[in-house]
Amino acid sequence: MIACPLPLDRYPQILLAHGGGGKLMGQLLKEVFDAAFGAGAGHDAAVFSPPDGALAFTTDSYVVHPLIFPGGDIGALSVYGTVNDLAMAGARPLCLSAGFILEEGLSVATLWQIVQSMQSAAQICGVKILTGDTKVVERGKGDGVFINTAGIGSVPRGLRIHPDQVEAGDVVLISGDLGRHGIALLAAREGLELETPLESDLAPLHGLVADLLQAGITPHCLRDLTRGGLASALNEIAETGGVKIAVEAENISVCEAVDGACELLGLDPLYVANEGRCLVIVSPRESEKALEILQQRHPQAARAGVVTGRSEQKRGLVTVNRGGVSRLLDLLSGEQLPRIC
């Protein structure tokens, strides 16, 4: 980790003036953002030449609390989260934008740690942070820092990965165990002492998708299991794709620490957020090879269920079987855990 070029003893905190378009703002842009992302990441439009073909475009704002959590921070999350959204469309991530909303009083050392973490994450994913923006709001009108990233990726010719591609008989694979991100955040936030220390599963998923495509597999649908967890992802796919899905609880891996915390707190791990897990829906023909590839990256990757048929209804589309008893896996009304991403 390199030292922040902005003298932290003179500027320990973000001031409103850091967002005003004057000298202080110029200094912040140069000595924090340009220093981390490279001087190319101008604060106006960046011009680039994409490869031929279709592009994927996505955006996410990140408001996670706390800013720094076991296994990651808002900076890495803001890169991996958007890279993962691109990967879920089958796209190779090319570049990101980064928009910061800073609260007056934010520690400049914290900001520096976050932007360095973003830059490391971007390097790991092979994407450039091409363009950015910074705003400052008064104390009590924000919460430290919010980050928006938008991402552009290149989509292989003719590839369409979408719930509308899902067919009866397709197999639902999960790329690893569930619930680490949500529970790690909750534990950090509430000062819960878990028996086994737990880290977020935060990780980029573009490599896994590249491996699948490289092996000649065409996933019908991919979905990262963030807000609302596996249950919400399955419901959304089932509704959009007009299909019914049944999963087997005993095939879904949940580590002891997550399981214990969920029991204690009355949470269902199937609804808890992850930031480095996805589901992969493939034809039965390709499912074994796909599972093998997932397991090379994570031993807990598993075949979680199947698409049982088509449906015209909008409700009751997803079921989970536990010890021979099948029950509805519905959407929750609201949230289990606010601000986990």
Add this chain to the structure above:
Amino acid sequence: MIACPLPLDRYPQILLAHGGGGKLMGQLLKEVFDAAFGAGAGHDAAVFSPPDGALAFTTDSYVVHPLIFPGGDIGALSVYGTVNDLAMAGARPLCLSAGFILEEGLSVATLWQIVQSMQSAAQICGVKILTGDTKVVERGKGDGVFINTAGIGSVPRGLRIHPDQVEAGDVVLISGDLGRHGIALLAAREGLELETPLESDLAPLHGLVADLLQAGITPHCLRDLTRGGLASALNEIAETGGVKIAVEAENISVCEAVDGACELLGLDPLYVANEGRCLVIVSPRESEKALEILQQRHPQAARAGVVTGRSEQKRGLVTVNRGGVSRLLDLLSGEQLPRIC
């Protein structure tokens, strides 16, 4: 203005649960965002086919206060602001992303007004809002709504509009009178009674740029005059381009209401933000034709000054002449007016 499909009597305010990934969030996405932007504006990656050639990519977060102001609102601002950033790179705007950070307790009617205004603005600019995201933060951790938009535009082959293209002898044109946005906001915020009611100059600038390019003019540099106003834009260009610039105060138009308010408040209109004005730096050969095109859109468009030479220094690059006396037009240290965009 069409009615909001979300029943406002049952859901008058945004709840934390609207950001949780469950049913309430699904309803918000469908009955507010999809209803305004069209169902295509999915909340995952959107896939599109850009025209051949280079693309421009930009982002801005909008934290303007108040959310609705004379002459506009945060919704229209979030579209025109980003469209203008693309236009300043000579790009034809293609599509936008939209990321919302909502504060718990926000009036759903206000949100509906804002997203409708975004959609109107997008239609005026011929851009699509392709992809979006919504987060909700607790009361007191945000300020109503913050919006991030990122934009993608198509850059004509071989065109480079950048401070490094600016040459000694180039002419600096301004597209209209200055200071309306900043003063209109300040007046609205502080309850100032101006003699003449004043509206923001908020407007898209892509049409003006298209007119210039259509007429065969190649601007060396374009810059919208937002945070920090004309003075900051000139300083940034002078520093990046390594040139000296001199402007004539008497050529720069400021309306009576802005002039009066600035005098009263001790502000210099050359530092006040605009949201529908830009500067155009062109070769002397093309300057008259360019000015004519600007004046077709705004009678107060004017030749404000010239690029007097190259410079290796980083300071004292921009001067303003008032009645024969030339003084430095330096960057301010901080901000005159916080949260004007």
